[in-house]
Amino acid sequence: MQRRLVFLxxxxxxLPVVAGVHLFLGFRSTDLPQxxxxxxxxxxxxxxxxxxxxxxxxxxxIALYVGGVTAVxxxxxxxxxxxxxxxxxxxxxxxxxxxxxxAGVLLFNLDTKLQGAAALVGALxxxxxxxxxxxxxxxxxxxxxxxxxLSGALVTMFFTGLTNALLLSDxxxxxxxxxxxxxxxxHAYADRLALFWWVGVIAILMLLVLARPLxxxxxxxxxxxxxxxxVPIVSGxxxxxxxxxxxxxxxxxxxxxxxxxxxxxxxxPLVGNNLRISLPAAFLTGAMVCIMAxxxxxxxxxxxxxxxxxxxxxVGGVVFILIIKRFYLSSGAQQGVA
Amino acid sequence: MLEVQHxxxxxxxxxxxxxxxxxxxxxxxxxxxxxxxxxxxxxxxAIMRFLPLSKGEIMLDGKPLEKIGRKKLARRIAYLPQECxxxxxxxxxxxxxxxxHSRYELVGGPSExxxxxxxxxxxxxxxxxxxxxxxxxxxxxxxxxxxxxxxxAQDTEIILMDEPVNNLDIxxxxxxxxLVRDLVENHGKTVISVLHDLNLTAAFAxxxxxxxxxQCLISGTxxxxxxxxxxxxxxxxxxxxxxxxxxxxxxxxxSETTVFC
Numbered sequence: 001m002q003r004r005l006v007f008l009x010x011x012x013x014x015l016p017v018v019a020g021v022h023l024f025l026g027f028r029s030t031d032l033p034q035x036x037x038x039x040x041x042x043x044x045x046x047x048x049x050x051x052x053x054x055x056x057x058x059x060x061x062i063a064l065y066v067g068g069v070t071a072v073x074x075x076x077x078x079x080x081x082x083x084x085x086x087x088x089x090x091x092x093x094x095x096x097x098x099x100x101x102x103a104g105v106l107l108f109n110l111d112t113k114l115q116g117a118a119a120l121v122g123a124l125x126x127x128x129x130x131x132x133x134x135x136x137x138x139x140x141x142x143x144x145x146x147x148x149x150l151s152g153a154l155v156t157m158f159f160t161g162l163t164n165a166l167l168l169s170d171x172x173x174x175x176x177x178x179x180x181x182x183x184x185x186x187h188a189y190a191d192r193l194a195l196f197w198w199v200g201v202i203a204i205l206m207l208l209v210l211a212r213p214l215x216x217x218x219x220x221x222x223x224x225x226x227x228x229x230x231v232p233i234v235s236g237x238x239x240x241x242x243x244x245x246x247x248x249x250x251x252x253x254x255x256x257x258x259x260x261x262x263x264x265x266x267x268x269p270l271v272g273n274n275l276r277i278s279l280p281a282a283f284l285t286g287a288m289v290c291i292m293a294x295x296x297x298x299x300x301x302x303x304x305x306x307x308x309x310x311x312x313x314x315v316g317g318v319v320f321i322l323i324i325k326r327f328y329l330s331s332g333a334q335q336g337v338a
Numbered sequence: 339m340l341e342v343q344h345x346x347x348x349x350x351x352x353x354x355x356x357x358x359x360x361x362x363x364x365x366x367x368x369x370x371x372x373x374x375x376x377x378x379x380x381x382x383x384a385i386m387r388f389l390p391l392s393k394g395e396i397m398l399d400g401k402p403l404e405k406i407g408r409k410k411l412a413r414r415i416a417y418l419p420q421e422c423x424x425x426x427x428x429x430x431x432x433x434x435x436x437x438x439h440s441r442y443e444l445v446g447g448p449s450e451x452x453x454x455x456x457x458x459x460x461x462x463x464x465x466x467x468x469x470x471x472x473x474x475x476x477x478x479x480x481x482x483x484x485x486x487x488x489x490x491a492q493d494t495e496i497i498l499m500d501e502p503v504n505n506l507d508i509x510x511x512x513x514x515x516x517l518v519r520d521l522v523e524n525h526g527k528t529v530i531s532v533l534h535d536l537n538l539t540a541a542f543a544x545x546x547x548x549x550x551x552x553q554c555l556i557s558g559t560x561x562x563x564x565x566x567x568x569x570x571x572x573x574x575x576x577x578x579x580x581x582x583x584x585x586x587x588x589x590x591x592x593s594e595t596t597v598f599c
Contacts, residue, residue: 209445216436218425222388226419227492228412228440272427274436 004271004281011284015291019064022291023056025299058190063291063308065193066185066249067259069200071286072279073242073249074260075267076207079218079275080235080242083145084327085320087261088123088246091148092155094257096126097250099159099166102177106170116196116251123247127239129155183254183309185294192252203245204283210238211275218273256309258316259286259293265323339364340385340415340496340530345394347384354380356552357394362545364495367522367529369539369560372549373573378532379420381549382498385530386417412440416492420500420532422485424473430484431469434459434491441493456491462525463487463517479510486517497521499531503538511535515542540564540586548572560586 027035031048044050074087081091088094100122104110110118133151163181167174179186207214213234216224221231246260263286264278271281290308293315297306340362347355354377362368370378383389385396387403396403398414406414416437424433434456438448448456460466463483468476473484482502489497502518503511519542521527533539539546539560546563548556550572556563564586569577577590 212436212439212442212444215425216439218428220419220423222383222386222417222419223422225388225408226386226412226415226417227437228409230408268427272429272432273425274428274432 004277007270008277008281008284011281011288015284015288018288018291018295019060022060022063022295023052025295027052054190055187058187058193059185059294060291062185062187062189062193062253063294064287065197065200066253066256067263067290067293068283068287069204069245070249070256070260071263071267071282071289072204072207073246074286075264075275075279075282076214076238076242077260078264079214079273080239081145081148083149084265084323085149085261086145086152087258087264088243088250089255089257089261089316090156091152092126092130092159093123093243093246094126094250094255095156095159095163096122096124096129097247098122098181098255099163100125101251102163102166102181105177106166106173112192113195116192116199116248119251120199120244120247123243123250124240126155126159127243129159179307180254182307183256183312185253185256185290185297185308189253196248196251199248200245203241203248204279206241207238207245207279208276210234210241211279214238215273215275254309256290256293257313258320259290259312261323262316262319263289265319339397339399340528341397342381342385343395343397345384345391345396347380347389347391347393349389354389354552355384358549358553359394360547360554360557362496362528362530364528365522365526366544367518367531367542368545368547369531369533369543370547370549371533371536371539371572376549377552378549379500380552382417382500382530382532385415385498387411409440412492412494414494415496415498416489416494418485418489418497418499418502420504424481426472426474428473429470430460430465430473430476430487431456433473433484433488437488437491438493455493459487459490462490462520479506479513482506482510482514483517486514490521495526496528496530499529501532501534503533503535511538518542536564536569536588540588564588 024032024035027048035048035052038044038049038052044053070088077086077088077091078084097119100118101115104115104118130148130152133154134148137147137151167177167181213224213229216227216229217231217235225231249256263282267278267281267285271278293311294308297308297311300306342358342360345355345358346353358377358381370381372378380389384391385403398406403411435448438452441452442448457466460469463486465480465483465487468480473481476484486502499518503514506514515538518529518531522529522544533543543560545558546560547554548563548568555572556568564579566577566579569575569579569588575590577588579586579588581587
């Protein structure tokens with residue numbers, strides 16, 4: 001219990017620090033005192049202030065939202081699917097959202113608002129497609145849920161193929177979508193954040209309210225029901241919230257991979273499986289990971305910048321292998337969710 | 339009073355309970371025994387409404403069980419499944435706090451009274467010093483008592499247990515059943531438990547229900563029900579039953595040829 005509170009408070013303290021570094025790194029130190037006042041004014045008084053207010057602040061907020069929401073949704077999906085490899089990336093959620101958004105832009109010329117709606121519908125479709133494939137493949141005989149992960153990979157490949165075909169068919173407009181499709185935290189997407197932030201907020205509030213019954217579902221459907229949990233309704237609502245939350249993140253800045261997969265594995269050993277504590281911890285950690293990934297992408301190869309999605313894909317891919325090794329290939333591999 | 343009336347139920351076309359009737363008397367420890375696959379676990383699942391009934395009814399204090407909502411039912415009946423799974427890193431303290439879910443507000447938590455109950459429960463199962471300990475790191479016997487603690491923390495009058503002493507060595511089997519005995523005698527609980535072992539049943543239970551082929555063939559007090567004739571008709575096994583220090587002991591006879599039917 002002690003360690004959990006220490007971790008939570010450490011993250012609560014560290015997140016503003018990392019966000020501060022993300023905001024102010026690169027400015028001349030002599031400018032910093034004056035820049036702090038930029039938040040008080042209504043408009044930018046200098047070039048530096050403009051950079052801070054119109055580039056850095058939106059970027060930090062987007063990273064905070066996307067990282068936090070994706071990590072919480074990943075945690076919930078891993079709990080409900082009972083598989084350590086579950087996440088928005090591996091269950092077809094991200095690929096579905098990306099396909100529907102790209103199709104919406106290229107085929108139907110949707111405006112930004114409707115693009116978001118398309119991404120949410122796409123996120124749900126991707127997840128349902130993975131479920132359907134897994135069902136056809138006989139998921140009932142697979143208690144560890146691996147078939148669902150493989151189906152998710154299949155759906156992701158199929159949807160990504162379609163997305164690429166759409167992009168290739170429209171050379172004139174594809175450059176607009178190219179950096180979005182690899183997952184980029186960019187100040188240009190600030191208007192998308194302004195449009196869709198409430199989706200993630202509602203999703204997270206819903207998941208926090210459902211945290212205790214969701215934790216009980218970890219004990220198995222029958223044990224949960226015997227303690228008074230309405231399992232079909234709770235898990236249905238939670239999956240809906242998690243998928244839509246993750247979809248809203250994709251709608252803002254494209255699929256940022258692996259945050260939803262990796263962060264739960266960082267959080268769980270430190271704060272445990274009680275979702276009342278682990279969901280807030282996942283939010284803080286996810287936000288921090290995403291801000292740091294964006295910082296690395298921005299500063300590592302300066303003056304060139306890497307897409308945040310590329311950074312998380314590179315790091316996440318390695319961690320993905322470690323998770324497979326730990327849960328599936330090691331002797332005495334652990335059962336279900338760690 | 340829990341009454342099962344002419345219940346037929348099954349999984350798809352496979353019928354596992356057929357026209358089964360039994361009454362469970364309050365404040366007693368009833369053991370359900372019978373050969374493998376006779377529907378003992380299914381009977382508990384039917385009471386918990388995990389198994390839909392195709393015929394018949396189960397009544398709790400004269401009210402059909404299906405009319406009672408999940409949350410209300412959780413305040414009356416607690417259930418210990420045959421195999422329990424605990425998520426990693428979950429501590430015993432968290433385990434029993436979660437058990438009170440049906441009493442809490444959706445976003446609320448345990449009351450002062452609940453907390454008192456929890457420390458009482460930990461004392462009852464002898465794990466007071468283990469509250470902050472991860473459940474999956476407890477020893478086998480301690481873990482089984484942790485699951486019983488979770489069931490007790492639910493604070494219900496009726497407790498269903500599906501083979502609570504499976505996979506435990508004989509010391510722990512006795513320790514767990516002594517604990518169940520104590521719950522019935524000193525805490526006013528009604529316990530209905532599937533028990534494989536007739537000797538353990540005879541040593542600890544008040545009543546026994548002998549099942550075969552999805553039906554309850556014999557039910558009554560241990561003294562009335564555990565007889566050589568009944569054992570032969572239910573298990574198809576010749577056995578002697580004798581009394582030793584006020585307790586019935588079943589002694590199956592070895593046959594020359596083993597018959598599987």
